[in-house]
Amino acid sequence: MVQFILNNQTVTATQAKGSTILDYIRYYMRLMGTKIGCREGDCGACTILVGSLEADKLVYRSMTSCLMPLGNAQGKHIVTVEGINMQNISPVQQSIIDTNGTQCGFCTPGFVVSLTGFILGNKSTTYEQAVAAIDGNICRCTGYKSIERSAKIIAGSIAQKPESGTTDWLVINGFLPAYFLNIENRLRELQITNTLSPLENDTGKTKTIVAGGTDIVVQRPQMVKHSNVELLFDTRILRGIKEEEGQCIVGGGVTVTEFFESPLIQRIFPALAKHIKLVSSTPIRNMATMAGNIVNASPIGDMTVFFLALDASVVLARDSQQRTVKLKNFYKGYKQTDKEAEEIIIEILFDIPSEQTLFNFEKVSKRTNLDIASVNSACQLQMAFDTIETIHLSAGGVAPFPKYLSNTCAYLQGKKLETQTLEEALKIVNAEIAPISDARGSKEYKQLLLRQLVIAHFLQFFGPTEAIKKFLFQ
Numbered sequence: 001m002v003q004f005i006l007n008n009q010t011v012t013a014t015q016a017k018g019s020t021i022l023d024y025i026r027y028y029m030r031l032m033g034t035k036i037g038c039r040e041g042d043c044g045a046c047t048i049l050v051g052s053l054e055a056d057k058l059v060y061r062s063m064t065s066c067l068m069p070l071g072n073a074q075g076k077h078i079v080t081v082e083g084i085n086m087q088n089i090s091p092v093q094q095s096i097i098d099t100n101g102t103q104c105g106f107c108t109p110g111f112v113v114s115l116t117g118f119i120l121g122n123k124s125t126t127y128e129q130a131v132a133a134i135d136g137n138i139c140r141c142t143g144y145k146s147i148e149r150s151a152k153i154i155a156g157s158i159a160q161k162p163e164s165g166t167t168d169w170l171v172i173n174g175f176l177p178a179y180f181l182n183i184e185n186r187l188r189e190l191q192i193t194n195t196l197s198p199l200e201n202d203t204g205k206t207k208t209i210v211a212g213g214t215d216i217v218v219q220r221p222q223m224v225k226h227s228n229v230e231l232l233f234d235t236r237i238l239r240g241i242k243e244e245e246g247q248c249i250v251g252g253g254v255t256v257t258e259f260f261e262s263p264l265i266q267r268i269f270p271a272l273a274k275h276i277k278l279v280s281s282t283p284i285r286n287m288a289t290m291a292g293n294i295v296n297a298s299p300i301g302d303m304t305v306f307f308l309a310l311d312a313s314v315v316l317a318r319d320s321q322q323r324t325v326k327l328k329n330f331y332k333g334y335k336q337t338d339k340e341a342e343e344i345i346i347e348i349l350f351d352i353p354s355e356q357t358l359f360n361f362e363k364v365s366k367r368t369n370l371d372i373a374s375v376n377s378a379c380q381l382q383m384a385f386d387t388i389e390t391i392h393l394s395a396g397g398v399a400p401f402p403k404y405l406s407n408t409c410a411y412l413q414g415k416k417l418e419t420q421t422l423e424e425a426l427k428i429v430n431a432e433i434a435p436i437s438d439a440r441g442s443k444e445y446k447q448l449l450l451r452q453l454v455i456a457h458f459l460q461f462f463g464p465t466e467a468i469k470k471f472l473f474q
Contacts, residue, residue, distance in 0.1 A: 004074060
């Protein structure tokens with residue numbers, strides 16, 4: 001059984017924990033405002049808000065209900081578009097009406113929910129933040145400009161919203177129904193701390209391990225639904241980011257959003273806001289976990305490519321046994337990893353770069369945002385005057401698995417940053433990749449893309465130096 005608050009009603013669901021919260025909302029609770037669109041987390045028509053206690057505070061995050069396992073709703077507040085209905089329509093809904101922000105209306109509930117999530121954020125008040133909140137919602141009618149005007153109105157209407165007592169202010173000013181005021185207390189009564197270690201298997205049966213579900217529920221939804229699932233998303237021992245003895249330790253269950261919000265991570269990577277915008281959409285980042293991205297073994301996994309350039313290691317555990325593997329040695333072939341069936345990744349480790357170390361992430365896809373990469377790449381570089389002291393370079397979309405460019409790194413280390421050095425390095429890059437032609441581009445196109453992304457790293461680090469200028473217009 002799964003117990004949670006659905007809008008203003010405490011419910012107990014007896015359906016399979018691996019089924020989706022979307023199907024429960026529509027088919028069992030008959031709340032039809034949450035739409036079925038792509039069932040792949042792309043369109044945003046099924047967006048819901050998920051309220052949970054994080055660091056003892058109630059936080060709401062938008063998520064795609066088509067990919068969220070029902071079991072992950074345990075002890076949380078699930079808000080559908082019906083859950084924000086009041087005697088009068090909310091200012092969020094009214095702004096969309098006033099700007100003609102809806103035509104066919106299929107996508108509108110998702111936009112309303114995402115924008116409501118925006119106003120619930122304690123520090124969310126700007127137009128830019130409002131637009132960012134709907135980066136996971138697609139509309140094929142309006143051309144978006146009317147929705148953007150709506151977002152501008154909403155941002156203006158909450159300009160005086162306080163950072164503390166946000167929910168109270170929103171209720172008093174008619175943005176939310178009054179029942180929101182008591183949700184935090186109700187969740188505390190419902191909350192059941194997951195104290196069972198994910199490494200224990202108390203049934204003796206083979207389990208399907210699921211965290212955020214953003215990949216496995218896309219690929220094998222029926223298998224997940226009918227499996228004996230082991231849900232790791234809310235397992236506390238897999239969460240958290242800390243610094244120990246010069247290393248950064250990232251829990252395997254940390255989401256992309258939590259990674260970005262970490263003060264430690266923001267200190268290490270000052271440009272992270274720019275990089276993270278290229279990784280999927282807000283609802284998916286709120287669900288997708290670091291270990292999930294790595295274990296998925298996608299050749300174009302964004303965070304995997306990110307960690308490869310940090311020369312990271314993963315800690316695998318089964319029962320009480322643990323072992324550490326370099327991420328660059330973790331992949332053995334297409335969807336093949338150095339991981340036993342019962343093992344899970346509990347931590348990702350990397351040495352914290354010095355302040356002089358340079359880091360950059362690049363990605364090219366058919367759409368700038370909300371798309372998977374054609375090719376992506378990351379680079380960590382430390383210079384000693386004009387000489388490359390250490391370099392770690394990774395690439396996705398150019399091999400059967402996320403690729404650490406070991407030959408290129410070995411060549412560049414100890415070399416001066418000169419035109420001839422870059423020329424030879426690009427030849428080595430091309431020799432150690434093996435892209436294939438697919439829906440995201442021909443192999444020749446991907447070879448060219450990676451070449452340009454490698455140049456882009458150096459251009460980002462040093463600007464258009466004489467050594468780099470030769471390559472800019474080729």
